[in-house]
Amino acid sequence: MLSRTADHLYWMSRYIERAESLARLVDAHYRMSLLPHSSEALAHSLHSTMTALHMESAYRARHDVIEPKLVFEFVSLDRDYSGSILSCLRAARENARAVRGSLTSELWVTLNSTWLDARSLAARRSPSEDIGHFVEWVKERSHLTRGVTIGTMLRDEAFHFTRIGTFLERADSTARILTAHQRDLMPGADAGVVPDPFEWSVLLRALSAFEVYRRVYRDVITPFKVAQLLILRDDMPRSLLRCCKEVYTNLKSVANEQSAETERRAGEMHAMLHFTRMEEITTLGVPRFLEQFLTRLLDLGGRIASDFLVPPAEA
């Protein structure tokens, strides 16, 4: 397929995945904001999340204080901020429109409708009471998009590049959300320090892992197990291991003459997560581990781009 087409498909799915990740984060914090709870903890969690996602300076340019309502509005509906959910939905739709012929009609209509509806929702300037409703809707649209993708697309290159985009973005998002909460994942946290149940539930909910955790461990929440679940569980859809496995598998399906090294690195990342034990990660330190992981992920994304998506000009 055309490199340009692959590039648009890759970014289309990255933006949809990003919109969903942001919606989950807003949703988790929004729910917590409705509970009688220390507003300091909420502000702290919002602050560390925005820092990990590199959103802080854009937010600071608009507001002086971290006020939950303002953060929710900013992350969800800010038209002028390229990282908002609304902007992600627009970018996903623009990428889809550029290659609408390579999508199934159902997938195109889904993405187009999502954008048209999001735009009119934003234009109505819903008061922030509606934010919970909005992010819930965004999650549903992302689920629908994913379902339509899997349910209607031919399992060809277009599909694989769509999946690569999805899982690279998801790995990035999980790693960053973990980074935002790394304070609670410190080795010492397990012994002695009482983990903050508020932050835990935000973290787990933001990754659709709250119910999963209960089901898998049938135990109280401990930092060790949370990290294990979100980094090393193969059956956890948003874990780093699962995402890397999917990236590697899909990458193998599109291999070309120049992609051997990229494939090797993706395989190496997968193998590393597959064979590492949680104890080794805690020895290294979770923050350090996450930092290294994000660096390798960035390298992988760059290599995929130059091997497949924007190949150097022909002689």
Add this chain to the structure above:
Amino acid sequence: MTSKPYNEMYLGGDDTARSHYSRYTKWLANQPSDRLAQKRAEADALFHRVGITFAVYGQEEGAERLIPFDIVPRVLPLEEWIRLEAGLKQRVRALNAFIHDIYHDQQILKADIIPAEQVLCNSQYRPEMQGVDVPGGIYAHIAGIDIVRDGGGEFRVLEDNLRVPSGVSYMLENRKMMMRLFPELFSEHRIAPVDHYPDVLLDNLRSVAPTGVADPTVVLLTAGAHNSAYFEHAFLAQQMGIELVEGQDLFVRDEAVFMRTTQGPQRVDVVYRRIDDDFLDPLVFRPDSMLGVPGLLTAYRAGRITIANAIGTGVADDKSIYPYVPDMIRFYLGQAPIIANVHTYILRRPEDRDYVLAHLPELVVKEVHGAGGYGMLIGPASTKAEIETFRKQIIATPERYIAQPTLALSTCPTFADQGLAPRHIDLRPFVLSGRDVTIVPGGLTRVALTEGSLVVNSSQGGGTKDTWVLEN
């Protein structure tokens, strides 16, 4: 002078339906008044959702508009269609023969049937094409022939579109929409299907691949997502299962054309291009074109690639050549034209010029290189000042103009603010030439939505209708 327009649905003024509309009008009479309005709103919402829109230049992102769709179909009885089809095939065969001739032996010029300077000095004549052989001698692979019906009920060709005719996606989407809105109408009528058009088009494009290519790769070349017809480009590429490419996706190496793919360069054999000649190859035509492919013409002249439509077809659909098409049919095919032209005054001829200058208020004057309804004087709808401006221009450069009687384009009932009202329509069937000449029954019916208006172009407020050829 204009006569009373022909009403496609009703006989002579009263409300007795023509026989091919009788079932439809019976159905129409049984529709609750608000149902049609509701269906029309539903159609608009669906078109937006599916993104069947055209881009509007110079406006904010997402500035995409619908081409208004009218829910009352334009119906053609089979016997009329059979005659039209034969006439269209005949006309396009002659036009292809003409283009081949003027880029080779120029017999029609030698026989003095068309003045040589009118062809050779035409800005659409491409000397680069002289002596170039194209597969099957086909130049206009896809032709959109604009047909109107005059006051006497006779079909006439108003214009030939042989460069990059558009609108076929609306023909297909209008049909899908009608079937979705009014499925009951389709069980009550035997309506000739049109949805196989993309298959026929692909087969046609593959049949004109360079000789020796067993399994040709066809691509559709677009100017990109910001082009006003982008929806149609993407739609057709998807329906045919071919790549939709932009100039930047293609490159030429050793006189062959390749596209950049995720698996490395891939050879391309047929380019169905939807950009004008001027932008195709910056090395030959406009050097500032970012849309084209440097070296494309070299590969083309070497016979390594087919470009559809061929380069240089514009000379045959120019308004200055149009009056000679019936002569072409006689010259190349030895046949009498089945569909007539609209009577046309050629203003470079003194006797035509004198007549036209004396009758400007009742004529339509067209600039020969104009397109899209611009550069035109509609006498009966113009002010004295406008007429005088044109008079001066005609006297100064008569060769730049042709004139025609003001046609009473036929009308078809159309959904307007106060309910159904007659509006003027035309018809653009799409004629495909390759191994054979084929036409999907019907075409795109365009309708002038403003009361009394004769301009059906979508750029000037025209809408479209589903077009039915009835098989029973």
